[in-house]
Amino acid sequence: MKFLAAAITTLTLMTSSATQAEGTKMLDDVRMVAPALEKYTQGTLLGDVWKRPGLSARDRSIVTIAALIARNQAIEMPFYFNLALDSGVKPREISEVITHLAFYSGWANAMLAVTAAKNVFAARNIGSDQLPAASPSLLPIDEAAEAQRATRVEQQFGAWVPGVVQYTTDILFRDLWLRPDLAPRDRSLVTVSALIAAGQVAQIPYHLGRAMDNGLTQPQAAEAITHLAFYVGWPNVFSALPVAKEVFEKRPR
Amino acid sequence: MKFLAAAITTLTLMTSSATQAEGTKMLDDVRMVAPALEKYTQGTLLGDVWKRPGLSARDRSIVTIAALIARNQAIEMPFYFNLALDSGVKPREISEVITHLAFYSGWANAMLAVTAAKNVFAARNIGSDQLPAASPSLLPIDEAAEAQRATRVEQQFGAWVPGVVQYTTDILFRDLWLRPDLAPRDRSLVTVSALIAAGQVAQIPYHLGRAMDNGLTQPQAAEAITHLAFYVGWPNVFSALPVAKEVFEKRPR
Amino acid sequence: MKFLAAAITTLTLMTSSATQAEGTKMLDDVRMVAPALEKYTQGTLLGDVWKRPGLSARDRSIVTIAALIARNQAIEMPFYFNLALDSGVKPREISEVITHLAFYSGWANAMLAVTAAKNVFAARNIGSDQLPAASPSLLPIDEAAEAQRATRVEQQFGAWVPGVVQYTTDILFRDLWLRPDLAPRDRSLVTVSALIAAGQVAQIPYHLGRAMDNGLTQPQAAEAITHLAFYVGWPNVFSALPVAKEVFEKRPR
Known part of the structure; x- marks a missing residue:
């Protein structure tokens, strides 16, 4: 497991013992079933992909936990929540990722993530002082862009499914997206990752454009x-x- | 947790202690990770969405458990199976929803739902006398509509994938859909909910039309x-x- | 449970006690919630579908475990991993299916399958001598076909997402697909099954053609x-x- 330690340590400033322990447990299991998968995990994934220069370990952590939450995959959450915290993702950002994905991946996905994050937070003594407020002051809204979005959706679907249209405006775009503890750019990265993770191709154009x-x-x-x-x-x-x-x-390039 | 009790009690005639206990456990966890998500759960979801007049709590329960089964999400099943029973969904209807979704969401989805429902049923002393018969007398079939559906599918795919075509007729439309312990309208609501839950857009037109x-x-x-x-x-x-x-x-409107 | 024993025994040369035990446990639960689902499981699924002559029990096992891994459904893995081994699927083939689906279904899907397979392997004393090497000698590659595939993908996406294009060539088509412990035809069967299981329709044409x-x-x-x-x-x-x-x-027919 020396190799795992080395692979992870070069990723982050501080590799916690919790991350090491979760990673070791995972790879011990893999070795008993699929030695090739252990090789790909340590060599290709942790040893190569995670170190590519185009995206920071912090951003890769956000992408990864968004994907796991979107796909409802508790098994790797302890390792990757820990790795995220080691890589500079703040507890309040993880909290916001989970809340955001309640809306973009489904309520039960967020609830499953809560049970995993709860244990990781407890083991690190992360208390409520490090969590976002339930109702903080919101970021300013771009009224023109929001009006345009709301009008387009209202014209398309308002006559048929008014409830969705109303909640989309009131709860998502005039509330959730304006919560201050996750930057809009990161919120977009979470959203796009969750869309790709769930195969929701039709929603990618709007949200990838918004992300950029x-x-x-x-x-x-x-x-x-x-x-x-x-x-x-x-x-x-x-x-x-x-x-x-x-x-x-x-x-435009 | 007083608020949860209040929110749920106004939804149903009888809020059981089991429902309260599951809901309280769920929200205690949420509070430790994401206070905002607790707020949205109590305020927006249970306190507002569930009380919208356009759909009864019974129907909302059916929609919700169909979505959870279709998405293989055990974590919220204890709470929502209990809430469904509190809201007037009969044990035999839950049983039929699970059996129906074995075919429409996949066999293992139904098996996971079974493990959750088993505990909820046992805690409420729901025994086999409250379950549907394995082979009851079936509802009458609309022969003309079924012949039309069968012919269309046979012409499209019969030459290439005869097994699917055969089981679709024999097991689904001449058996499963005619089982009497879940009304056809509710069976359709389950099906449409599962399709939306799993992103199976291509199958929505037929089943939404059938639901109506x-x-x-x-x-x-x-x-x-x-x-x-x-x-x-x-x-x-x-x-x-x-x-x-x-x-x-x-x-036609 | 006599019926389950009979249904499974006619499927495979050797029905292990582990398979029987897992199947019995599963059906005991089902009976308590959905007697109709027990009937369909024993009668239609195990008693009829699995015995259709067009596909061997070995191939059906491969299709089934691919579907369960692709859909992240641990609950039925113990039964079907055991049934696969009873039906002639080798431990090294199960190992390769899991490794293959790390790439085609996602890393956490493979990790979940590892935890289930680990227990099945341990109970049968399947040790590392029966697993594939991490880095075996690879099968020969069809250079012309691979060059054609690589060029097409490079032209489509190379300028925009070079990382994906590179890994697709280096790790998937010049490494994973050439691993010798799962025949290319079986690897394709796994891939196509996983695509259908996950609703990834857009990727079916290439991989179904490749399978054939x-x-x-x-x-x-x-x-x-x-x-x-x-x-x-x-x-x-x-x-x-x-x-x-x-x-x-x-x-051509």
Whole structure:
């Protein structure tokens, strides 16, 4: 397990013993069933993909936990929540990622993430003083852009499904997205990762464009997609590539 | 937790202690990780969405458990199976929802639901006398409509994948759908909810149309979709909206 | 449970006591919640579908475990890993299926399968001598076909998402697919099953064509799809049928 320690230590400033312990347990199991998968995990994934220069370990952590929450995969949450905290993701940011994905991945996905995060937070003595307020002062809204979005959705669906239209405006775009403890750029990175993770191709154009408006660069988006291939499977990424490419091509370089 | 009790009590005629206990446990965990998510759960979801007049708590329960089974999410099943029973869903109806979704969501989804329902049923002393018979007398079939459906599928796929075509007729439409312990309208509501929950957009037109033929009104369908946004995530609902709208527009008002 | 024993025994040369025990436990639970689902499991699924002549129990086992891994469904893995071993699937083949699906279904899916397979292997005293090497001698590659594939993907996406393109060539098609402990035809069967299981319709044409190039016959593909209807749900199969039919029609009979 020396190799795991080495692989992770070069990723983060501080590798906690909790991260090491979770990683070791995981790889001990893998070795008993699939030695090749252990090799790919240590060599390719942790030893190579995570160290590619185009995206920080912090951003890769956000992408990874978004993918795990979107796909309801508790098994790797202890390791990756710990690795996220080691990589500079704040507890209040993890809290916001979970709350955000209640809306974008489904309520029970967030609840499963809560049970995993609860244990990680408790083991690190992360208390309520490090969590976001339930109702903080919100970030300012871009009224023109929001009015345009709301009008478009209202015209499309308002007559048929008014409840969805109302909650989308009131709870998502005039509340959730304006919560201050996760930067809009990171919130977008979470959203796009969750969409790719769940194969929700039709929603990628709007949110990838929004992510880039919020400051995600094209090379960062490309690295996030590359990173996701391992966590959400090649087919989800290959289904996302044509629409991502279309978004990239339409934007000024 | 007084607030939870109040929120749930106004939903149902009888709030059981089991429902309260599961809900309290869930929210205690949430508070330790994401105070905002607790606020949205109590305030927005249980306190507002569930009380919208367009759909009864009974129907919302059916929609919710269908979504959880379709998405293989055991974590919220104890609370929502209990809430369903409190809201007037019969044990035999829950049993039929699970059996139905073995076919529409996959066998292992039903098996996971069984393990959760088993404990809820046992705690309430629900025995085999309250369950549907394995082979009851079936509801009458609309032979003309079924012949039309069978012919269409046979012409499309019969030459290439005869096994699927055969089981679809023999087991699904001439057996499962005719089982008497879940009304056809509720069976349709379960099916449509599961399709939206799993992002299976291509199958929505047929089943949403069938649901409305079986008595689901357009406003009820709209409320079910609004309700689902919270349980299956906004992206699944926004992917379903264009096809749902097309179904709505084509029907006589 | 005599009936379960009989149903399984006629499927495989040797029904292990582990398979019987897992099956019995599963059906005991089902009976307490859904007697109809027990009837369909024993009668229709194990008693009829699994015995259809178009696909061997070995192939059906591969299809089933691929579907369970792709859908992250641990609950049925103990039974079906055991049934697979009883049906002639080698431990090293199960190991390769899991490693393969790390890439095609996502890393955490493989990790969950590892935890289930670990226990099954341990109970049967399957040690590392029966597992594939981490880095074995690879099968020969069809350079012309691979060059064609690589060029096409490079032209489509190389300028935008170079990381994905690179790993697809280096790790997937010049490494993973050439690992010798799972035959290319079986690897394709795993891939196609996982795609249908996850509703990844857009990726089916390439991989179903590749599967048939690798020796999967059209009737076998049709039986695999029929089999999958029960494990991944009817909607996933009905979404796959039009694209599968198109693949079938384009090939010389």
